[in-house]
Amino acid sequence: MESILNVSKIEKYYGNKGNITKAIDNISFKVNKGEFVGIMGPSGSGKTTLLNCISTIDQVTTGHIIINDKDITDLKSKPLEEFRRDELGFIFQDFNLLDTLTGFENIALALTIQMRKPNEIDELIKSVAATLDISDVLTKYPYQMSGGQKQRVASARAIVTNPSLVLADEPTGALDSKSSRLLLESFEQLNHEQKATILMVTHDAFTACYAQRIIVIKDGKIFNELIRGNSSRKEFFNKIIEVVALLGGDMTNDI
Amino acid sequence: MIFKMAVNNVKKSFKDYTIYFLTLTFSVCIFYSFNSIHAQSAVLEVGNSSISYMQTLTNLISIASVFISVILTGLIVYANNFIIKRRTKELGIYMTLGMGKRKMSKIFIYETLIIGGLSLGVGLVLGIIASQVLSVMTANLFALNMTRFKFVLSIDAIIKTIVYFGIAFVIVMGLNQVIISKYKLIDMLNASKKNEDTKVKNPVISVSLFLVSVVLIGLSYNLVLDVGLSTREPLFLLSVVLGILGTGLCFYSLAGFLILMIQKTKKVYLKNLNIFTLRQVNNKINTNFMSISIICLMLFVTIVSLFTMFSYKANLDESIKGNTSFDASAVLYTSQTNEEGDSIEEALDQLDFSFNDSEEYLFFNEYALDLQVADIVSPYIDASNVHELENRADDRNIKVFTLTDYNAAMQLKDEQTVTLRDNELLVATNYGDKIESINRFMENEDAISINNQPYTIKNDDLIMDNIENQPHNTDFFYLVVPDDLSEELTLSGTRVNVDFGDDNREESEAKFAALFDCFNTIGGEFTQEVGFIQGFTREQATAILYGNSAVIIFLGLYVGIVVLISSAAVLGVQQLSEANTSLNRYTTLKKIGVTEKMINRTIFIQTLIAFMFPFVLAVIHSIIGIIVTSDAFATRNKNVIGSSSLMISIVIALIYGGYFYVTYVGYKNIVKNS
Ligand SMILES: Nc1ncnc2c1ncn2[C@@H]1O[C@H](COP(=O)(O)OP(=O)(O)OP(=O)(O)O)[C@@H](O)[C@H]1O
Ligand SMILES: [Mg+2]
Numbered sequence: 001m002e003s004i005l006n007v008s009k010i011e012k013y014y015g016n017k018g019n020i021t022k023a024i025d026n027i028s029f030k031v032n033k034g035e036f037v038g039i040m041g042p043s044g045s046g047k048t049t050l051l052n053c054i055s056t057i058d059q060v061t062t063g064h065i066i067i068n069d070k071d072i073t074d075l076k077s078k079p080l081e082e083f084r085r086d087e088l089g090f091i092f093q094d095f096n097l098l099d100t101l102t103g104f105e106n107i108a109l110a111l112t113i114q115m116r117k118p119n120e121i122d123e124l125i126k127s128v129a130a131t132l133d134i135s136d137v138l139t140k141y142p143y144q145m146s147g148g149q150k151q152r153v154a155s156a157r158a159i160v161t162n163p164s165l166v167l168a169d170e171p172t173g174a175l176d177s178k179s180s181r182l183l184l185e186s187f188e189q190l191n192h193e194q195k196a197t198i199l200m201v202t203h204d205a206f207t208a209c210y211a212q213r214i215i216v217i218k219d220g221k222i223f224n225e226l227i228r229g230n231s232s233r234k235e236f237f238n239k240i241i242e243v244v245a246l247l248g249g250d251m252t253n254d255i
Numbered sequence: 256m257i258f259k260m261a262v263n264n265v266k267k268s269f270k271d272y273t274i275y276f277l278t279l280t281f282s283v284c285i286f287y288s289f290n291s292i293h294a295q296s297a298v299l300e301v302g303n304s305s306i307s308y309m310q311t312l313t314n315l316i317s318i319a320s321v322f323i324s325v326i327l328t329g330l331i332v333y334a335n336n337f338i339i340k341r342r343t344k345e346l347g348i349y350m351t352l353g354m355g356k357r358k359m360s361k362i363f364i365y366e367t368l369i370i371g372g373l374s375l376g377v378g379l380v381l382g383i384i385a386s387q388v389l390s391v392m393t394a395n396l397f398a399l400n401m402t403r404f405k406f407v408l409s410i411d412a413i414i415k416t417i418v419y420f421g422i423a424f425v426i427v428m429g430l431n432q433v434i435i436s437k438y439k440l441i442d443m444l445n446a447s448k449k450n451e452d453t454k455v456k457n458p459v460i461s462v463s464l465f466l467v468s469v470v471l472i473g474l475s476y477n478l479v480l481d482v483g484l485s486t487r488e489p490l491f492l493l494s495v496v497l498g499i500l501g502t503g504l505c506f507y508s509l510a511g512f513l514i515l516m517i518q519k520t521k522k523v524y525l526k527n528l529n530i531f532t533l534r535q536v537n538n539k540i541n542t543n544f545m546s547i548s549i550i551c552l553m554l555f556v557t558i559v560s561l562f563t564m565f566s567y568k569a570n571l572d573e574s575i576k577g578n579t580s581f582d583a584s585a586v587l588y589t590s591q592t593n594e595e596g597d598s599i600e601e602a603l604d605q606l607d608f609s610f611n612d613s614e615e616y617l618f619f620n621e622y623a624l625d626l627q628v629a630d631i632v633s634p635y636i637d638a639s640n641v642h643e644l645e646n647r648a649d650d651r652n653i654k655v656f657t658l659t660d661y662n663a664a665m666q667l668k669d670e671q672t673v674t675l676r677d678n679e680l681l682v683a684t685n686y687g688d689k690i691e692s693i694n695r696f697m698e699n700e701d702a703i704s705i706n707n708q709p710y711t712i713k714n715d716d717l718i719m720d721n722i723e724n725q726p727h728n729t730d731f732f733y734l735v736v737p738d739d740l741s742e743e744l745t746l747s748g749t750r751v752n753v754d755f756g757d758d759n760r761e762e763s764e765a766k767f768a769a770l771f772d773c774f775n776t777i778g779g780e781f782t783q784e785v786g787f788i789q790g791f792t793r794e795q796a797t798a799i800l801y802g803n804s805a806v807i808i809f810l811g812l813y814v815g816i817v818v819l820i821s822s823a824a825v826l827g828v829q830q831l832s833e834a835n836t837s838l839n840r841y842t843t844l845k846k847i848g849v850t851e852k853m854i855n856r857t858i859f860i861q862t863l864i865a866f867m868f869p870f871v872l873a874v875i876h877s878i879i880g881i882i883v884t885s886d887a888f889a890t891r892n893k894n895v896i897g898s899s900s901l902m903i904s905i906v907i908a909l910i911y912g913g914y915f916y917v918t919y920v921g922y923k924n925i926v927k928n929s
Pocket of ligand 1: 014015021022023041042043044045046047048049050203
């Protein structure tokens with residue numbers, strides 16, 4: 001299998017001498033093309049930090065991150081911006097939609113900044129809206145949408161550019177369980193139909209069980225790795241719950 | 256310790272303070288330089304005649320300064336509020352750290368003092384530099400000689416500036432205290448999160464309203480072009496009201512209109528960050544349309560009045576030409592003598608007025624024809640210039656002087672004399688550049704008949720020099736005829752022209768000025784004795800001609816510049832507040848991979864639009880306004896508009912452009928440091 005993301009021996013320190021936090025402590029893993037990978041861990045374990053490093057928002061202290069054969073730890077700020085624009089898609093916990101723009105415009109922005117042609121933009125948005133079932137809300141402003149709709153619009157914005165890697169940080173964090181399920185199902189669908197590679201951070205076992213593989217981290221280190229394989233979602237969920245219990249029960253689930 | 260904290264705060268947030276600092280500095284600079292006008296007169300050769308105008312100007316500027324200081328204080332408070340708002344979060348953090356409100360107030364007082372002191376200092380230095388430029392301008396406007404350049408420093412004006420702005424700072428500090436004491440911690444911490452409500456309007460309504468506004472503005476233009484500048488005419492008032500309504504409506508609906516239009520052109524709409532830029536502009540105009548409209552109208556009034564004043568002044572310069580040729584000149588009209596047949600020479604004798612040895616003088620006669628300018632040029636008046644002669648001194652009989660007298664007058668001012676044959680005459684007038692029919696007359700006619708006798712016009716070009724000093728009726732028209740003809744003409748007045756010579760000029764000036772003043776003041780003491788002698792020394796004439804216009808121009812510039820600064824500052828502060836409330840949006844943009852270059856570009860466009868929208872409409876309004884006012888003031892020299900527009904454009908570009916740049920940089924910084 002072709003690997004899209006290769007994280008090798010990265011470390012991330014915060015703070016200065018005398019008062020150092022090791023947010024990431026020697027983590028390595030790979031994500032293959034078309035995989036749907038979850039990252040779990042208790043609060044403060046370094047999930048967001050890891051995602052920020054992969055998404056080029058933050059920089060690693062040591063180690064390398066290779067996305068699509070490009071070592072992003074070597075890139076200068078300008079190619080980095082372009083890389084982020086062209087190769088990555090983001091979904092945030094608090095949606096991060098632009099409040100002044102309609103749904104359509106929010107999605108279109110991801111394409112216009114790539115200098116795509118107007119005709120192409122229209123079509124791409126139509127098709128992604130159909131996939132995520134948001135055709136009706138395209139003309140609405142974020143304040144007129146429900147939380148789940150907002151997150152699906154944000155997801156549409158993240159995948160409409162057909163990025164090599166979609167990064168999601170707690171995408172269901174602000175959603176109720178029904179909206180969460182709808183969103184996760186659409187993630188699954190994207191993963192199956194569009195072959196989108198998804199890396200999703202969560203601390204919620206229910207959300208996590210939609211992934212094919214789960215990397216569990218604790219105190220900045222990889223603690224465990226769970227693979228769903230051919231087991232049913234229910235079985236996978238139970239497996240996750242076990243690990244969560246092992247971790248010390250400071251992770252919640254809302255089932 | 257608190258002071259140190261305040262210093263650090265100012266250093267840290269100096270970029271936020273830029274616009275506040277700039278506004279304060281500009282204000283202080285302008286305030287000082289105009290209030291130092293009085294001191295400037297010290298370095299100029301101001302004659303007694305000009306001193307009274309200088310005094311009037313100083314007084315008027317003092318009065319205007321009171322109003323202007325109110326405007327400027329308002330502006331400072333406005334800019335200060337922005338800074339406080341921008342720093343509410345910081346305040347909240349201080350409070351959570353357990354700092355008392357009292358201590359916080361102190362920090363703010365120190366900060367205000369530091370910034371205030373700094374800008375007062377810088378502003379005064381700039382003001383002192385600017386006042387040197389202003390004194391050159393004063394010299395120019397009052398047509399005074401600046402024999403030597405001397406540094407002008409007005410202690411009075413410095414004290415006044417410090418007092419006025421001191422009061423403004425005290426007010427700002429007081430308001431800060433009120434704001435701080437009212438704030439609740441929770442508001443402060445959430446301050447940056449609050450997003451202004453985005454108002455969404457129905458696009459169809461926007462478009463219709465926009466069209467209505469265009470119609471209203473068009474109607475208003477049409478009306479005012481028809482009725483002209485007649486402030487008492489109801490139609491004129493209607494046009495003003497329509498213009499104001501149209502402007503307000505235009506800004507109210509502009510954004511919605513633009514969005515609809517641009518959405519239709521997908522190539523523009525779906526390019527780069529245009530979607531975002533458009534929505535930002537839309538949001539901003541929608542929330543601020545009132546103030547934008549007011550700024551637009553203020554800019555319009557400022558531009559038109561600056562323009563009108565400069566062209567009025569340039570016009571004046573034109574009409575003055577040839578009207579101050581003698582050191583002194585006076586006339587006693589036959590209709591205004593006490594005893595019939597008295598000449599000016601006899602009148603002066605009666606008053607025991609005597610000439611010095613150094614003075615050269617010429618007594619001569621003025622005759623009148625039974626003919627008016629209108630009679631001569633009437634064949635050359637057509638539809639395009641029917642109104643030309645209106646409001647001109649064309650209802651008086653044409654003046655005539657004999658060749659000998661004319662030549663003597665020429666010699667008096669050291670100019671070439673002329674010769675005339677028996678059937679020739681000369682035409683002297685400055686009507687040529689304002690009354691086209693005169694020129695056509697000169698081109699087509701060779702002669703003027705006097706008492707049924709044709710006299711050939713000897714000069715091809717009009718003589719442009721008056722034979723007297725005349726600051727009131729600057730339009731003149733007279734003929735020079737052979738001496739013999741004088742016997743057939745009616746005497747209309749007796750005149751004297753004087754050359755002061757080289758030695759006792761000042762003494763002579765004082766003597767003649769005093770003499771003429773006795774008649775010029777209403778019910779002057781000599782009038783009963785000898786009749787009304789109207790006379791002006793060159794200095795008096797110059798002072799009258801330039802004095803009034805100089806006063807108007809100074810006041811206009813003063814107010815105009817302050818309005819310009821206020822408008823630009825308000826636009827700038829609005830834009831920076833907008834930057835503050837939009838911070839979240841920029842963070843999102845950065846997260847989805849928008850490059851810094853693109854972000855800077857959208858900031859540039861947004862700022863440009865914020866500054867240009869009101870400006871462009873103001874300029875369009877102004878074009879109409881200038882057409883109307885130049886009609887009203889009969890701007891005859893079209894070059895005048897060119898030269899004055901250059902001056903005004905430079906002033907506007909400097910102030911407006913300066914604010915634009917500072918705002919753009921400030922906006923970029925706010926976004927970058929988020
Ligand atoms: N900017 C920072 N400066 C200093 N320390 C930081 C910074 N960001 C994160 N940390 C520290 O790094 C560690 C990992 O933080 P991180 O945000 O990655 O946790 P997380 O797994 O996302 O937790 P949560 O589930 O609560 O979101 C924490 O101990 C945190 O205190
Ligand atoms: Mg986190």
